[in-house]
Amino acid sequence: MKESKWLRRLCCAAIVVLTVAVLLCGCTGKTGVLSPDDAATASDAPHSVPAADPADFSNGTALLPDVWVSDPFPYTGKYVEDGSDDEVESIAAVTLMNRSETDYQYLEFTVTTGDAVYAFSASSVHVGSTVTVLCKDRTAYAPGEVVSVECPVAVAYQTPPTMREDLFSFEQTEGSFNVRNISGRELPGTITVYYKSTDANGWLGGITFRTVINGLAADEKQWFPAGHMGQIVFVTYEE
Secondary structure (H helix, E strand, C coil): CHHHHHHHHHHHHHHHHHHCCCCCCCCCCEECCCCHHHCCCCCCCCCCCCCCCHHHHCCCEEEECCEEECCCEEEEEEECCCCCCEEEEEEEEEEEEECCCCCEEEEEEEEEECCCEEEEEEEEECCCCEEEEECCCCCECCCCCEEEEEEEEEEECCCCCCCCCCCEEEEEECCEEEEEECCCCCEEEEEEEEEEEEECCEEEEEEEEEEEEEEECCCCEEEEECCCCCEEEEEEEEC
């Protein structure tokens, strides 16, 4: 029995690692759900996130301590979760609101109603954020009361995510961003800029996209296309 439990735990751990592996695409950057190795490094600069009035979340259910998930609702629009932007109609979606003191790097959860079980995953669920998450398999929405919510995978950042404001400044536009090295020295290492799509309610999609930059000279400024740019959510730098 002990060996069986150990094997089940080992298999679950392997599935989690595969699930959060970063997807690579394109020559200008890399996009995908964050992996546990993508946590930001040293800097106490705060990160900015969209906020929502807790009063607007009266139909929520506790997913984790002070992390709330709304009842499912129908979503029509672009499907951003796989980066395809396919048009979808009336698929299930939920809204997450993190009012805890923990920045979550990755969550995997289900919402069960009387007629359906909806599966979701979300990365970069930062303190104070509100995120609309679309059903992983594009399951059609069906009305029904929530019976239960479960969150078997909840990975917190090992190091709090920051914007590395000691090293960089950013200018964001729709579909692109500029980054400038303000450190006063050459930064030859790897700069990774993580960003999410947005809508009127906050961040849109459990997926977090990224662009990788191979160093910047002192005071150098560069422009990068970022088709899903809504808001930069954190930045890392590795020498």
